[in-house]
Amino acid sequence: xxxxxxxxxxxxxxxxxxxxxxxxxxxxxxxxxxxxxxxxxxxxxxxxxxxxxxxxxxxxxxxxxxxxxxxxxxxxxxxxxxxxxxxxxxxxxxxxxxxxxxxxxxxxxxxxxxxxxxxxxxxxxxxxxxxxxxxxxxxx
Numbered sequence: 133x134x135x136x137x138x139x140x141x142x143x144x145x146x147x148x149x150x151x152x153x154x155x156x157x158x159x160x161x162x163x164x165x166x167x168x169x170x171x172x173x174x175x176x177x178x179x180x181x182x183x184x185x186x187x188x189x190x191x192x193x194x195x196x197x198x199x200x201x202x203x204x205x206x207x208x209x210x211x212x213x214x215x216x217x218x219x220x221x222x223x224x225x226x227x228x229x230x231x232x233x234x235x236x237x238x239x240x241x242x243x244x245x246x247x248x249x250x251x252x253x254x255x256x257x258x259x260x261x262x263x264x265x266x267x268x269x270x271x272x
Contacts, residue, residue: 143170150174171199182213182254185220187227196224210260213252215241218268240271 136159141149143166149156150170154177162170175184181200188195198216206212219241225234244250250267251257259267 146170147173150177154178175199180254182216182252183219184216185223186216187220187223189227194224194227196220196227210262211253212261213254214261214265214268215245236272240268243271244268 143162146157146160147170150173154174160170171184171186172181175181178184181198184199186197186199188197197220200216203212218237222234222237222241225231225237244264244267245255248257250259250264252259252261252264
């Protein structure tokens with residue numbers, strides 16, 4: 133990625149920077165262990181793992197996923213928060229150049245969360261996975 137300006141920073145300094153000012157870095161490239169630790173810290177800064185999308189971007193391939201993984205412990209209970217996965221799809225749309233569609237998805241998430249009437253339990257609400265998914269689809 134020759135268009136990027138690179139700055140090498142010690143891991144503990146990055147942690148402090150993000151705790152004090154989460155917008156202090158645009159892109160952070162880390163190894164797996166440090167990346168897992170830092171992504172969990174950042175998830176806590178924005179409301180939890182249920183909100184955080186993830187991307188693994190290489191030179192020829194990109195994979196988009198929710199950073200929390202598959203959450204098999206709550207599978208089939210209707211309580212999973214789909215926002216992280218939906219925001220992962222938004223990132224994928226942006227990556228493939230579908231900016232209008234990505235903007236609509238992002239706008240729907242922002243609208244539903246701002247209204248606050250249809251939220252899953254991890255966000256202080258009582259909505260099921262299906263209910264918040266329907267609210268997001270309607271907002272799109």
